[in-house]
Amino acid sequence: MTRKANPSLRPSRTVAPEAGDLSIGDLAREFDITPRAIRFYEMEGLLAPRRDGQRRIYSARDRTRLKLTLRGKRLGLTLSEIRELIDMYETGRDERPQLERFLAVLESHKSALEQQRTDIEAQLAEIAAFEKRVRQQLGPRRKAAG
Numbered sequence: 138m139t140r141k142a143n144p145s146l147r148p149s150r151t152v153a154p155e156a157g158d159l160s161i162g163d164l165a166r167e168f169d170i171t172p173r174a175i176r177f178y179e180m181e182g183l184l185a186p187r188r189d190g191q192r193r194i195y196s197a198r199d200r201t202r203l204k205l206t207l208r209g210k211r212l213g214l215t216l217s218e219i220r221e222l223i224d225m226y227e228t229g230r231d232e233r234p235q236l237e238r239f240l241a242v243l244e245s246h247k248s249a250l251e252q253q254r255t256d257i258e259a260q261l262a263e264i265a266a267f268e269k270r271v272r273q274q275l276g277p278r279r280k281a282a283g
Contacts, residue, residue: 206219
């Protein structure tokens with residue numbers, strides 16, 4: 138007996154595909170990230186794909202936003218900083234305020250990184266001093282045992 142496909146189970150194409158449409162898998166492969174990460178960025182309001190039932194359809198705009206998000210993450214920016222900068226850019230107004238805000242965020246982040254570097258260098262110097270002391274204490278014992 139041949140079963141007919143249940144029309145209610147067939148995927149519907151309620152959303153007409155547009156040039157440049159991407160699936161979550163397409164974006165994940167292109168940017169070498171997981172679909173879960175993409176869904177997380179969507180949940181955080183950084184991406185807003187169209188829906189075709191349960192299927193997410195990402196536009197060229199979403200691709201650009203993801204690219205900028207990942208670039209911001211590499212720079213160490215928070216997701217809220219990234220969202221603010223991307224949203225400012227998309228207003229279509231004068232980009233000077235966005236550039237000034239971006240510069241302020243970069244300067245703040247750079248300052249924090251420089252402080253971390255100073256702290257790390259101080260910790261490394263302290264470790265080196267302890268290593269030297271411990272090696273000096275171990276020195277005579279090593280010779281006596283050998």
